[in-house]
Ligand SMILES: [Zn+2]
């Protein structure tokens with residue numbers, strides 16, 4: 698059990714299904730109504746999971762402006778720091794553990810962050826402007842994302858085991874661009890196999906992806922010139938190779 702960063706009670710743990718069907722975990726203090734969660738969970742939580750499910754108005758609610766003592770990390774007890782930056786709108790006040798344990802959003806702040814995130818995505822879609830990068834609307838840096846990858850891999854695997862027997866070897870894939878110009882590719886397969894990433898328009902780039910169990914395959918590609926790229930994977934199983942459909946990602 699984790700103590701709330703405001704030290705007014707123990708955090709309650711919730712699990713939910715976020716965007717892209719990702720199972721997510723977050724924690725909330727039943728007293729001050731603050732949220733404690735990873736940047737990854739903050740990014741992928743559905744808006745409906747937030748204060749709509751957990752009303753903010755309560756006699757013990759403590760807003761960001763009511764916090765008199767520095768909040769402490771529930772995991773390492775270090776003081777949390779207020780975070781600012783491109784990824785966080787000026788009117789939102791999250792606190793962050795500098796050791797990377799997570800983010801604390803006082804009552805009302807997480808839904809403000811989600812609203813701003815949605816507005817930014819909608820604005821770029823409306824005007825057909827490419828997003829600067831997915832990372833600019835996300836809290837997590839690639840480093841945080843890589844830390845979260847273990848959790849995500851576990852989540853994807855749980856989803857696999859819940860679903861009915863697969864039709865094909867290829868299961869799912871995602872590309873995560875970072876502001877530093879690197880892209881993290883994750884692909885999952887239904888049976889142990891070898892996956893290779895191909896980016897044909899980038900000098901026929903291809904690389905065999907890393908895997909420990911043959912089911913989840915990852916690779917990070919760095920220093921990609923800005924542009925939109927199409928890519929695909931080949932999956933080799935028992936000496937037979939199949940090719941996936943084409944996918945697309947944008948690097949800026
Ligand atoms: Zn609290």
Ligand SMILES: [Zn+2]
Nearest residue numbers: 770773794798
């Ligand atoms: Zn910490």
